[in-house]
Amino acid sequence: MLSSLKDRVSVRKYTEQAIPAELLNELLETACRAANTGNMQTYSIIVTQDQSVKEALSPCHFNQPSIKQAPVVVTFCADFNRFNKWCEQRHAVPGYDNFLSFTSAMIDATIVAEHFCVAAESEGLGTCYFGTTTYNAHKIIDVLKLPKFVVPIVTLTVGYPAETPNPVDRLPLEGVVHFETYQDYSAEDIDQIYAYKESLPENKQFIAENNKETLAQVFTDVRYTKNANETFSGFFLDVLKKQGYLPE
Amino acid sequence: MLSSLKDRVSVRKYTEQAIPAELLNELLETACRAANTGNMQTYSIIVTQDQSVKEALSPCHFNQPSIKQAPVVVTFCADFNRFNKWCEQRHAVPGYDNFLSFTSAMIDATIVAEHFCVAAESEGLGTCYFGTTTYNAHKIIDVLKLPKFVVPIVTLTVGYPAETPNPVDRLPLEGVVHFETYQDYSAEDIDQIYAYKESLPENKQFIAENNKETLAQVFTDVRYTKNANETFSGFFLDVLKKQGYLPE
Numbered sequence: 440m441l442s443s444l445k446d447r448v449s450v451r452k453y454t455e456q457a458i459p460a461e462l463l464n465e466l467l468e469t470a471c472r473a474a475n476t477g478n479m480q481t482y483s484i485i486v487t488q489d490q491s492v493k494e495a496l497s498p499c500h501f502n503q504p505s506i507k508q509a510p511v512v513v514t515f516c517a518d519f520n521r522f523n524k525w526c527e528q529r530h531a532v533p534g535y536d537n538f539l540s541f542t543s544a545m546i547d548a549t550i551v552a553e554h555f556c557v558a559a560e561s562e563g564l565g566t567c568y569f570g571t572t573t574y575n576a577h578k579i580i581d582v583l584k585l586p587k588f589v590v591p592i593v594t595l596t597v598g599y600p601a602e603t604p605n606p607v608d609r610l611p612l613e614g615v616v617h618f619e620t621y622q623d624y625s626a627e628d629i630d631q632i633y634a635y636k637e638s639l640p641e642n643k644q645f646i647a648e649n650n651k652e653t654l655a656q657v658f659t660d661v662r663y664t665k666n667a668n669e670t671f672s673g674f675f676l677d678v679l680k681k682q683g684y685l686p687e
Numbered sequence: 688m689l690s691s692l693k694d695r696v697s698v699r700k701y702t703e704q705a706i707p708a709e710l711l712n713e714l715l716e717t718a719c720r721a722a723n724t725g726n727m728q729t730y731s732i733i734v735t736q737d738q739s740v741k742e743a744l745s746p747c748h749f750n751q752p753s754i755k756q757a758p759v760v761v762t763f764c765a766d767f768n769r770f771n772k773w774c775e776q777r778h779a780v781p782g783y784d785n786f787l788s789f790t791s792a793m794i795d796a797t798i799v800a801e802h803f804c805v806a807a808e809s810e811g812l813g814t815c816y817f818g819t820t821t822y823n824a825h826k827i828i829d830v831l832k833l834p835k836f837v838v839p840i841v842t843l844t845v846g847y848p849a850e851t852p853n854p855v856d857r858l859p860l861e862g863v864v865h866f867e868t869y870q871d872y873s874a875e876d877i878d879q880i881y882a883y884k885e886s887l888p889e890n891k892q893f894i895a896e897n898n899k900e901t902l903a904q905v906f907t908d909v910r911y912t913k914n915a916n917e918t919f920s921g922f923f924l925d926v927l928k929k930q931g932y933l934p935e
Contacts, residue, residue, distance in 0.1 A: 444806050445717045467864050469693045471857050473801070476818040477910060478855055484864045492867050521862070522906075524877050531903035534913020539920040542793075542821050546841060549794050550816075553721070553801035558692050568798075570724040573790050584868040593794060607726055609719050614769070616715050616732045619740050620832040629772050655777035658770075662725060665782020672787040 443561065448606050450565025451505045453598025458511055458564065466558045473554035475547040481540075482548040483518040484555075485583050485591075486511060495582045499575040500594065505567055509596035514572065514579065515552040517544030519683075520588040541590065541684035548592040556595060565600035568593055574671045576678045587683045608636050691809065696854050698813025699753045701846025706759055706812065714806045721802035723795040729788075730796040731766040732803075733831050733839075734759060743830045747823040748842065753815060757844035762820065762827065763800040765792030768836040789838065789932035796840040804843060813848035816841055822919045824926045835931045856884050 467484060475482070487493055488511055496514075497506045506512055519535040526533040534540075556566050572579060572594045579591040614632035624632070633654075636642060642654050649657045659665070679685040715732060723730070735741055736759055744762075745754045754760055767783045774781040782788075804814045820827060820842045827839040862880035872880070881902075884890060890902050897905045907913070927933040 441806055441809055445720050447720045467860055472693050472695045474816045480858050486866050489867050521872055524872055525881050526903040526907055528877050529901035529903035531907040533907055534916050537916045537920040538924055539916050543818055546797050549797040550801045553798045557805050558689055561689055568722045570791055586871050610728050612715055618734050619737050623834050624769055624772055629776050633773050653777035655774045655779035659774055659779040659781055668782050668785045668787050672785040676786055
C-alpha cells in the first residue's frame with residue numbers, strides 16, 4: 440500500500456469503461472470515513488456522469504479535455520447549508536456564516552477528496568485533480584445549482600486509465616520538510632533545492648517552448664500570472680460573500 | 688486497502704514507542720507524491736519531536752493532551768515563501784500575494800496531509816487531525832517561526848496506537864452525495880438524514896450532559912459557537928494579511 444501511495448500519478452486519459460455503480464458507491468462510502476471537524480460533515484460531493492452536465496462544466500475548467508472524457512467527474516464542496524438547516528429545525532441558532540467556518544469546511548472537503556482519490560486508485564482507477572475549481576467557483580455554482588453556504592473546492596476526474604504516465608519530479612525532501620521550527624532558505628539553499636528540477640530536459644524544453652530565460656518565468660509569466668491570480672482572487676472572494684461566508 | 692480506508696478512525700492515545708527515523712522519512716517522501724497544483728509544491732511540513740516545542744504548541748491546540756503525548760506532531764503549512772524566493776533568484780516576478788494563491792496552497796497542504804495520514808495508517812500508526820490549527824494560526828506562526836507567506840493549515844499527531852476506538856457514525860450517503868446537480872434539502876430530508884445520529888445513545892447522553900434540548904444545540908451553544916467562530920475568523924483573516932495573502 441505504501442508503494443502504491445508512492446507511485447501515485449495523475450491520469451488524464453481514460454478508457455470508455457464505465458465505473459460500476461456499486462464500486463462508485465463503495466468509494467463514496469469510503470471517502471466519507473475520512474476525518475472531519477467535529478463529525479459535522481460540512482461537505483457535499485457532487486457526482487457528474489451525464490454528458491450534458493460534463494459539457495456545461497468543461498468551460499469552468501478551461502476546457503481541459505478530461506472533464507468531458509472522464510466517465511465520472513466529482514466536485515467536492517464546502518457545505519454548511521445542510522448543517523444550518525438541521526440547526527434551524529432543532530431550535531439551535533447556527534453561527535457558521537464566517538470565514539473560519541468556511542476554512543474548516545474547505546479543509547474537510549479536501550480531506551474527503553483525497554480519501555476518495557486514494558480509495559479509487561487502490562481499486563485500479565486513475566484520477567486527476569482540477570485546481571481550476573476555485574478559479575471558476577462562480578460558474579460551477581450556476582452549473583451545479585449550489586445554494587448559499589455551498590462552495591466548490593476541488594474537482595476530480597475518475598476512470599480506468601488509458602495512459603501510464605511517468606511520475607514527475609519532486610523537490611528533495613529537505614526542501615519541504617523542517618524539523619522543530621522553520622529554517623528559512625538562503626540563496627544557496629534555493630539553488631540546491633531547485634537544481635534537479637532545473638536540470639531536467641523536459642523543463643529545459645518547457646523554457647524554450649515558452650521563449651523564457653528561466654523555468655520560474657514560465658510560472659510567473661505564462662502559467663500562473665499575477666494578473667490572472669488577482670482577477671480570480673476577486674471572483675473567489677465575491678463567491679464567499681455571495682455564499683454567506685464573508686460580509687458583503 | 689479499501690477496507691483499511693473504510694475502517695479509518697482517529698487515534699488520540701499513543702504508546703511510548705518512537706517512530707523509527709527511516710519510517711518517518713519514508714512517510715514524508717510518500718506524502719510528497721500527492722497531487723499538487725502545477726507541481727509547485729507550495730507547502731511545507733514541520734515535524735515536531737522535541738518535547739519543549741510540543742509544550743509550546745500545546746496551548747495553540749487548547750491543551751488537548753495528545754499534542755504533548757504523541758511522539759510526532761506534524762504541521763502542514765501553505766507556503767509560497769520558498770517558491771517566491773526561487774522566482775526572485777531567477778529573474779521572475781512572483782504574483783502570489785493574493786487570496787487565490789493562498790487557497791491553492793491551502794488545498795495542496797491539506798492533500799499532502801491526508802496522503803501522509805493514509806500512508807502512516809497503512810504502516811500501523813494512528814493519527815488525529817487538529818482543526819484548531821486555523822483557530823490559533825497566529826500563535827503557531829510564533830512557535831514554529833513561520834515567515835511571511837507561510838500559514839499553518841492542519842496538524843496531525845502520529846504514533847503507535849494505545850487505544851482502539853470504535854468508528855463513529857456518519858450521515859447516510861444520500862445525505863451528502865448529489866447526482867448531477869445539488870438537490871436542496873426539504874425539512875423531511877433533514878429529519879431523515881439526521882435520524883440515525885439523533886437516535887444514538889451516546890448523542891442522547893451528550894445532550895443531557897450539556898443540559899440542552901437538542902443535539903444541534905450542543906454544536907451551536909457549546910462546541911462551535913458563533914461568538915468563538917467570529918473571534919477566530921478575525922484572527923485568521925489578520926494572519927492572511929500579515930502573511931501577505933490579503934491586502935492590509
